[in-house]
Amino acid sequence: MLKEFTLSEAQQFGRAIGAVDAAFQMDEQSFRTFYDRTARPLWSYLYRTSGNAALADDLMQESYFRFLRVRFPEMNQDYMKNYLFRIATNLMRDHWRHSKVEPLASVPPEEVEQPRVAGSEHGEQTFQLRSDVMNVMQGLKPRERELLWLAYVEGSSHREIAETIGLKEQSIRSLLFRARNKLATLMRRRGLGAGPA
Amino acid sequence: MKPFECEKESLVIEAVRSGSWDADLREHAAHCESCADAALAARVLNEMRTIDQAEARIPDAGLMWWKAQLVAKRTAAERATQPISFVERFTYVCGVFCFIGVCVWQWAAIRAWFAPIKSGFHGARSAASAWHLDLHGMQTSIASWAEKAASLQKSSLTIVFSVGVLLIFVAFAAYFTRSEE
Numbered sequence: 001m002l003k004e005f006t007l008s009e010a011q012q013f014g015r016a017i018g019a020v021d022a023a024f025q026m027d028e029q030s031f032r033t034f035y036d037r038t039a040r041p042l043w044s045y046l047y048r049t050s051g052n053a054a055l056a057d058d059l060m061q062e063s064y065f066r067f068l069r070v071r072f073p074e075m076n077q078d079y080m081k082n083y084l085f086r087i088a089t090n091l092m093r094d095h096w097r098h099s100k101v102e103p104l105a106s107v108p109p110e111e112v113e114q115p116r117v118a119g120s121e122h123g124e125q126t127f128q129l130r131s132d133v134m135n136v137m138q139g140l141k142p143r144e145r146e147l148l149w150l151a152y153v154e155g156s157s158h159r160e161i162a163e164t165i166g167l168k169e170q171s172i173r174s175l176l177f178r179a180r181n182k183l184a185t186l187m188r189r190r191g192l193g194a195g196p197a
Numbered sequence: 198m199k200p201f202e203c204e205k206e207s208l209v210i211e212a213v214r215s216g217s218w219d220a221d222l223r224e225h226a227a228h229c230e231s232c233a234d235a236a237l238a239a240r241v242l243n244e245m246r247t248i249d250q251a252e253a254r255i256p257d258a259g260l261m262w263w264k265a266q267l268v269a270k271r272t273a274a275e276r277a278t279q280p281i282s283f284v285e286r287f288t289y290v291c292g293v294f295c296f297i298g299v300c301v302w303q304w305a306a307i308r309a310w311f312a313p314i315k316s317g318f319h320g321a322r323s324a325a326s327a328w329h330l331d332l333h334g335m336q337t338s339i340a341s342w343a344e345k346a347a348s349l350q351k352s353s354l355t356i357v358f359s360v361g362v363l364l365i366f367v368a369f370a371a372y373f374t375r376s377e378e
Contacts, residue, residue, distance in 0.1 A: 024269070028262050035258040044249035048242075061261070068265045133245050152210055152239040153246050173202065184234040192241055 024068050030075070035064070038081050041154060046088055048137065049145045059095065063088040082156070086164045089146060096142070136186045144179035151176055203231040213239035280375040288368045295360045303356065313342030 026034070042063065046056035067084050137145055146165055150156040161176075162169040203209075205225055209232045212218045226232040300307065316338060 024265070028259075031262055032258040035261060039255045039258075039261075040250045040253055041246070043253045043255055044246050047249060047253070048245060061256070061264070064261055065265050065268050069269065133241055136241075148238060149242060152235070153214075153242045155211070155214055177202065180234055180238050183238045187237060187241060192237075 025071055025075075026068065031068070034077065034080065037077070038084055039064075042084060042088055045085065045146075045149050045154070046092065048149055049142060050092055051134065051137070055092075055095065059088055059091050062091055066091075082160050082164055085150070085154070086166075089164055089166075092142075132190050132192055136183065136190060136192070139186045140179065140182060143175070144182065147172070147176050147179050148183060152180075203229050203235075205229070206232055206235045209236050210239045212236075214243055280372055283375050284368050284372040287371050288364065291364050291367060295364060299356060299360060313338050 024031075039060065043056050043060050046059050047053055050056060050059070063084060066087050067080075070083065072080060072083070140148070143165065147161060150161045150164060156164065158172040158176075159169050161167075161172050167175070205222065208222060209226050212222055213236055226236050
């Protein structure tokens with residue numbers, strides 16, 4: 001790397017640094033509000049679909065970095081939230097593709113990361129439930145986990161799910177139906193199907 | 198299996214997410230297989246979410262904002278110095294190619310340049326093997342080598358100078374093209 005800059009290079013460098021402040025569409029206050037609303041759901045989505053808490057931390061951070069650089073046509077909170085989940089989904093896929101790390105579906109049950117905090121009020125019950133659900137989730141493909149989480153936890157519409165996952169809207173219905181049947185069957189086998197409420 | 202979705206399924210999922218069931222919907226979910234599956238999946242997944250939300254250690258929004266700004270500044274700095282490092286790399290590559298090109302082009306002259314050294318070395322080796330050093334022969338070799346080197350230096354300098362000037366022009370042209378982009 002060159003150690004000395006010419007004047008024009010220094011000016012160019014300064015302009016680029018100064019442009020960072022204008023590069024984010026959001027101001028800090030708007031970001032804080034948006035972050036407080038979306039960070040926990042996003043982390044939960046990443047953790048449940050990847051089965052790895054550390055990976056969820058990294059991907060969540062990177063998702064927000066990329067999200068802040070996007071220029072949105074309008075500051076619609078729901079649209080921005082879906083866009084954030086879309087970035088996170090793509091990052092997770094890239095991670096699996098490039099690092100050759102196996103998605104949760106092919107990891108043996110004993111290697112699945114277990115809860116990092118176990119000292120809550122209903123600790124034992126929580127631990128057991130999480131362990132059971134993690135095992136059930138292992139029986140699903142990554143895409144099925146994404147579909148189910150977005151539909152049943154985030155309450156996303158078929159169109160929003162299609163945009164987030166990158167599939168056709170028409171195919172979401174049948175994919176979701178199959179994933180849900182698979183999940184329900186696996187849950188009942190583990191004795192988790194106790195009733196609707 | 199043909200996908201079947203009950204018309205009340207979305208209501209059932211919303212009831213599980215919000216936790217507010219009415220009696221009719223609960224009754225329906227108990228008898229409709231599709232809604233029962235949806236309720237089961239939604240209930241367990243939402244319980245997991247509740248646990249995660251309580252236990253996840255999420256960094257503070259201010260910290261995330263600060264980090265995002267740092268990353269953006271670093272990216273901007275990398276982008277600003279990109280043309281400079283490109284020209285640097287380009288110049289190195291051009292230099293190597295020019296050196297190889299000149300060597301190939303002037304191979305005969307280079308060989309002639311080093312011939313006196315080779316013959317001098319050969320002569321010294323044969324003399325040493327015979328334990329008889331011909332100092333006069335060495336002096337003649339060195340004098341002839343210096344003479345050839347001086348004449349070659351004149352033409353070589355012209356070539357090197359021309360290539361150098363060309364290289365500088367190419368580097369400047371590449372730099373301005375890249376910075377315009």
